[in-house]
Amino acid sequence: MKETFNRNESHGYGGFRLNTGSTVNPMSAWRKVAILCGCVFTVISACAQPSAAWTLVWSDEFAQADGSAPDPAKWVYDLGATGWGNNELQYYTSRTNNARIENGQLVIEARKESHQGSDYTSARLKTQGKASWTYGRIEARIKLPRGQGIWPAFWMLGTNIPTAPWPKCGEIDIMENIGKEPGIVHGTVHGPGYAGGAQGMGGSYSLPGGGVFADDFHVYAVEWTTNQIKWFVDGSQYFSVTSASLPSGGKWVFTQPQFILLNLAVGGNWPGYPDGTTVLPQRMTVDYVRVYAPSNVAARVEHAPTNQEPGKPGMVH
Numbered sequence: 001m002k003e004t005f006n007r008n009e010s011h012g013y014g015g016f017r018l019n020t021g022s023t024v025n026p027m028s029a030w031r032k033v034a035i036l037c038g039c040v041f042t043v044i045s046a047c048a049q050p051s052a053a054w055t056l057v058w059s060d061e062f063a064q065a066d067g068s069a070p071d072p073a074k075w076v077y078d079l080g081a082t083g084w085g086n087n088e089l090q091y092y093t094s095r096t097n098n099a100r101i102e103n104g105q106l107v108i109e110a111r112k113e114s115h116q117g118s119d120y121t122s123a124r125l126k127t128q129g130k131a132s133w134t135y136g137r138i139e140a141r142i143k144l145p146r147g148q149g150i151w152p153a154f155w156m157l158g159t160n161i162p163t164a165p166w167p168k169c170g171e172i173d174i175m176e177n178i179g180k181e182p183g184i185v186h187g188t189v190h191g192p193g194y195a196g197g198a199q200g201m202g203g204s205y206s207l208p209g210g211g212v213f214a215d216d217f218h219v220y221a222v223e224w225t226t227n228q229i230k231w232f233v234d235g236s237q238y239f240s241v242t243s244a245s246l247p248s249g250g251k252w253v254f255t256q257p258q259f260i261l262l263n264l265a266v267g268g269n270w271p272g273y274p275d276g277t278t279v280l281p282q283r284m285t286v287d288y289v290r291v292y293a294p295s296n297v298a299a300r301v302e303h304a305p306t307n308q309e310p311g312k313p314g315m316v317h
Contacts (some may be wrong), residue, residue, distance in 0.1 A: 007048065011104070012029060017110055017173055018065075018071075020074060020089045022117040022192065023195065031183055035086075044150075045116060047179075047268070048096060048291050050137050050139070050221075050292055052099075052278060052295065053294060053296075054136070054292035054293065054294065054295060055280075055292055055293050055295045056072075056139045056193065056290060056291070056292050056295075057133075057136070057291055057292060057293045057301060058079045058131055058133075058290070058301050059288060059289060059290040059291065060074050060075075060106075060288065060289050062101050062104055062105050062106045062286070062287075062288065063287050064101040064104075065101065065102065065135065066101060066102055066103065067094070067096060067100055067102070068084070068100065068101050068116045069094070069096055069099065069100060069101075069104060070086040070099055070100075070101065070125055070201055072109075073130065074127060074130050075125045075127060075129065075130065076095040076125070076128060076129060076130065077093075077099075077123065077124065077125060077126075078092050078124040078126060078263075079092050079093065079116040080092060081116065081117065082230035084265070085142075086265070086268040086269050086270065086283075087267070087269055088151075088162075088265045088266065088267050089118065089119060089120050089149075089266045089268075089273065089274075090114050090118065090120040090121060090122040090264075090265055090266040090267070091115050091118035091120065091121050091122075092121075092122060092123055092124045092125060092162075092263070092278050093115070093121050093125075094123070095121075097109065097111065097113065097121065097180045098110075098121050098122055098123040098237035099123035099125060100219055102285075103129065103284060104287075104316075105285050105287050106125075106262070106285070106286040107248070107257065107283050107284075107286075108122065108123045108125070108152075108262060108263070108264045108284040108285075108286070109122070109123070109264070109283050110122040110145065110150065110264045110266050110280060110281060110282045110283075110284075111280060111281045112274075112280040112281070120267075120274075120280075122165055122263070122264045122265065122266060123208070123263065123264065124261065124262070124264075124272070125261065125262045126157075126259055126260065126262075127259045127260045127261075127262040128159070128259040128261075129158075129259075130153040130257040130303045131259065131260075131291075131294075131301045131302070132301075133157045133257060133258065133291055133301065134256060134300065134302070135224050135226065135260070135293070135294065136223075136224060136291055136292055136293045137221060137223045137224075137291070137292040138153050138156065138174060138221065138222055138224070138260065138289075138290075138291050138292075138295065139174075139219055139220065139221035139223070139273035139289075139290050139291075140219070140220055140221075140262070140282065140286055140288065140290070141173075141176075141217050141218070141219045141220075141286070141287035141288050142154060142175070142217065142218065142220060142285065142286050142287070143214065143216065143217045143218075143285040143287075144177050144178060144185075144213045144214045144218075144250045144284060145179075145214060145264065145282035145283055145285075146182055146212070146214035147179045147274070147277070147278040147279055147280075147282055147285050148179045148180055148271075148272065148273075148274060148275050148277055148284065149266060149267045149268075149272055149273045149274035149278055150178075150179035150264070150265075150266065150271065150273055150274070150278065151176070151177070151179070151264070151265040151266070151267075151268055151271040151273065152175075152176070152177055152263070152264050152265075153173065153176045153177075153258075153261070153262070153263055153264075153265070154173075154174045154175040154176075154220055154260075154261075154283040155172060155174055155175075155176070155261050156171065156172040156256070156259060156260055156261065157169055157170070157171055157258060157259060157261065158170045158225075158253065158256050158258050159235055159256065159257045159258065159302070160256055160257075160258055163280050164250070164253075165190055165197070165292055167190045167191050167194075167251065168191075168192055169196035169253070169255070170189070170190070170191045170253040170254050171188075171189065171190040171191070171204070171260065172189055172193055172222060172224065172254070172258060173186065173187055173188040173190075173200075173230060174187060174220055174221065174222050174231070175220035175233075176188070177186065177213060178270060178271035178272075179271060179278070180271065181214065182206070182213060182214060183206050183207045183210060183211055183212050184204050184206050184207075184230075185204065185205050185213060185220065185233060186202055186203070186204045186205075187203055187205075187222070187231035187238070187239050188200040188201065188202030188203075189201050189202065189229060190255070191246075191250065191252070191253045191254070192250065192251040192253065193246065193248075193249045193250035193251060194246060194247055194250045196216075196267075199240050201238065201245070201246065201247075201250075202241075203231065203239025204236055204238075205231075205233045205236075205238040205239075205240075214316055217285075217287055218233055218234050219232070219233070219234050219235065219244075220232070220233060221233075224237070224254065225294070226255070227242055227252065228240060228241070228242045228245040229241050229245075229254065229282040233281075257302045260289065260291075261282070261291070262286060264282070264283075264284045
């Protein structure tokens with residue numbers, strides 16, 4: 001099942017907000033309330049709730065009207081078609097065609113369509129300039145898309161990227177999947193001396209029994225402490241990296257705030273490209289994103305600069 005490879009101004013408590021003025025699906029909303037209370041429903045494939053060692057400090061439950069854009073108080077967009085350092089094909093937009101709320105969930109949709117000189121569109125959301133964190137448990141419940149050339153990711157970058165270009169800023173890939181591996185997800189870190197392609201430090205997790213991640217929701221998480229990062233799927237740890245486990249000459253840069261990104265790429269050096277078997281549109285559906293702080297540490301939600309340069313050469317996404 002498991003394989004290893006080298007490859008403040010606080011926003012306050014971010015708990016569930018029931019927006020009674022919108023057309024939120026009530027079953028979805030109350031299901032999330034129950035999850036936050038620790039109840040387990042049959043729609044959850046495994047118990048993946050964090051222990052009492054963690055305190056919720058920020059979340060987006062996507063409790064908004066159907067068809068609305070993601071909350072602009074929490075998310076901004078990367079835009080354009082630069083190849084994003086990986087020869088990707090999509091043009092990232094801020095349109096609700098590509099990122100919207102449906103049934104109390106975030107839908108990021110990759111589409112085959114001509115737009116601004118590109119043949120595909122999608123979306124890449126980030127909390128940069130809205131919120132960032134140093135240490136904690138960062139998790140999301142996601143149903144992945146499927147198909148050759150499709151590349152969903154849930155990841156983080158250092159807020160110092162404008163002055164410490166990738167990989168000096170550090171990158172934590174909480175979850176990546178490539179369509180040709182429907183039952184495998186990857187977790188990786190990239191930093192100085194261990195960045196890009198096969199150089200990143202990471203591990204992979206395979207669903208038991210030949211399961212496919214696109215068939216259901218799963219909880220993807222990291223627990224990030226001073227000198228260690230651990231990766232989980234549905235509460236099961238499958239990989240960890242420490243400052244002591246870096247290759248010779250590698251530098252541990254995971255001591256600074258990082259912001260969250262969610263994106264759905266089409267094509268690229270790693271996943272390859274869509275072919276005749278690829279069905280579009282494809283959706284990455286996010287039920288929630290939650291950030292927890294260690295219960296014995298004062299929680300902070302930090303503001304970050306907004307002038308990230310998109311598509312820096314060599315950046316993994």
